[in-house]
Amino acid sequence: MIEFNQVSKNYFSLTALKDITLTIPQGEVVGLLGPNGAGKTTFIKLVAGLISPSSGKITATNHPARWPSVGFKPERLVFPGDLVVSQYLEMIAGLCNVGRVQKDNVVLESLARVNLLAAANKQIKTLSKGMRQRLGLAQALIGDPDLLLLDEPSSGLDPAGQEEMQTYIEELRAAGKTILMSSHQLHEVTRVCTYLIILKDGRVLYRSPVAEALTLRPHVAIQVDRPLDGAKPLLQMVHPNIVVEGSEVILRDEAISMRRQILSILINQGYDIVKVEQRRITLAEIYSEAVQ
Amino acid sequence: MIRRILILTGYFSKAVFFSLTGLILLILSLIYWAIFFPPGQGTPDVENYIILVGALGAGVTFMATLAVSSKAGRMENYPMLVRLPSRVEYLVAVLLSALLLGTILQFLVAGLALIRGPELTMARVLTIPPLWGSINLLAAVLAIHATDLVTAGWSRVILFGTLAVALILNSAAGSPDIWFSDRFNDLSNLFSRVNLLWFSDLAGNAAAWAFESPLTGLANVAGIIFWPFRAMTDAVFAGGFTPSQALAPAVLILYGAILFLVAATLFTSKDLDFLE
Structure with missing residues (x-):
């Protein structure tokens, strides 16, 4: 679906990613693992189109549009704090060309999916961290994007919140969504991901389907x-x-x-x-x- | 596309207008009104009214653009930005929001200034929108180049540096040889008064060079670039546009379009590293 061809990304003298060649397969939940500073967020930002590669090429294959539609949950849970949750989601729905008639239903569905209906009329700045994580996922789901980018979806959540988040991602996997997520939590990746990429110092050290990787070395x-x-x-x-x-x-x-x-x-x-x-x-x- | 732009325009406009920055812009506009159109003082001229309110519009639009760009350059907007098929839509929304805010404040002051202000005939009123609109647009596009949202590398230094040089050359338009020569002679005299004879000679030589140099051509080019401003001011004082002066607002809009094209090119190709 998304192909990286010898992609490098430099920030002045710092090399964030170096000579990455790989494919993000359609319908897979790809887990990006790596220590802090490995280049995971840079990788996700490149796919989101927020930054451009310093060299190499990123292309979308087998896709009618030039680039697939993207839903993005950034690592930092910053949202327009003065807006009400439903207002914010309505705005995102409008940006995704959801019709005026369907907009209310789409917003309600996405809120229900992440169990956030009770907070629909609350100001975003009053939400707890866990609720913000769920809001992050809800806004990313609106408009049924081709590709979901989740930067550390469970970061900072308590065990119950993590369990909930993993269940949501499993449901999305079952629905055939293509997801690229970064994580520091190995059990989360084992549970929800179908494809694994390990990065360190901007290089891909390992990539494989998770099921295949876990059958190695009996x-x-x-x-x-x-x-x-x-x-x-x-x-x-x-x-x-x-x-x-x-x-x-x-x-x-x-x-x-x-x-x-x-x-x-x-x-x-x-x-x-x-x-x-x-x-x-x-x-x-x-x-x-x-x-x- | 238009719907997405309007959604973002509404969001940016509301966010800035109902913020501390919005309040400050409102207060500054009212202070401007109180200084230049004191209600107790009576009727200013129509020409002054058009020029002063036009200048306020440009200034307030410039500041509103800085404020909206700052809002648009925050990390909280990543999820919205990735939903857009083109980043240009985002930039258009920033520009429209700034123009909307600038125009609202300008209209507020324009309305207040009419209290015991000049009596405007319909013919005069019809000359105002092209004047104020084109200047506001140019101010907004120039301001957008000054922001971190659009600037890439040395782009703003190059743009505003070029503008500064053009302004200096323009101030010398007509007889630039004499103008520059006089400036260097002044410098030479200054150095000789403080006994820096070597520098005084250098400035003297520069004065002689300026007298013979091709600055006339450059200054004339700068004069042509700034012609629309002179034409518009002349039209205001003459009470109406001549056919050639009527082109001036269109030329300013063309400048705005060219600068917007540059801004859009910079914005679409730059790495977006928004602030929290």
Whole structure:
């Protein structure tokens, strides 16, 4: 849908993004991960058209218009504070060419979707942070844009608010929306995103469909009742791919087929088996490996 | 497109008019009225009325443009801006809001100034809209170049620098050789009085050069650029436009259009880094 072709962005001597070539696929929820200053907001602003690349090209493919319609929830929750919530949303609806007749319904629907109907007649400056986050999402949804840009949608929300926000995004994913969101919360990305991009120092370190990434490196973990320091040499003699970490034995690749043998060694050594678990790589592991 | 522009115009106008800045603009306009049209003093001339209220319109429109641009350059407007198919719509809305505010305040003062003011004939009233309208438009477009919203790199320095040079050359129009030569001679005399003879000689040489230089041509060009202002002032004092003077407001609108085109080009190609 959106293609980045060797895109770089410089702010004077600072390189915010460098030689980015990738595609934001249609119908996917793309999660942008990376440490602070990695270039996530710059990436989102480029897609929003607020800034232009210093070099390279960003194009919209398979789209009838020159650029898809965009709904944008910025990271900073600043809105025109003197306006009433419904007034603000009506204005956004007007800018999205929503007809006068449908405008009221569109505003009510978007407020209902983010559970903000009760605040429809409140001034924006009186809203709490959580309500502002929801207002941010509500305004981005108006006009049914082709692409939703959510810059840290759950930032600053309490656990209940985060849960709510993730549920909204899951509903949008189910409705087939294309979403580009940045986040610092790995569990949020694991839960709602279908595609993953990890940025650091303006470069793409990793990109993959989330489901594919999480099927990588299957392994078996055997947990025993106490630290395995004494048994470590014996276990590693069986296969070099056996990793001992504290009271856990991790079997990777061919070592997985040796789990019965390992279990019997552990039992013979007098360890009690607490848990045997089949695992996949976690997003936290992917992230820390990529970033380090 | 028109609907989107009108929505944004309404939003910017309301936001600025009902803010502290709006109140300050209103107070400044009333102070201007009290100074130049004191109600107790009686009838000023029609010519003065047209020129003074026109000048107020230009000034207040300039300030209103700065205020609206400042409002438009805030981060809270990102979600609105990304909804527009073209950034030019945003800039047009800023310009229209500023013109609307400037015109409202100008009309307020124009109305107040008519209390015990001049009696305007219909023929005179009909000459006013092109005068005030074209000057307000030019003031708004010039002001927009002075704001962070539009400026890119050295654009405002170049624009206002060029304008300043053109104004200096214009003030010398007619006999620029003598005008510049006299200025350098004044400088030479000043240096010789404080015993800086080397600088005095330098200024003396510059005076001789100015007398022979091609400044006449440049000054004449500047004179042509500022012709619409002279033509409009002459028309006001003559009580009506001659056929050639009638073109002056149109020329000012053309200047405004060209400057707006430059502003739109700068605005559409610049990175928008709005303030919170």
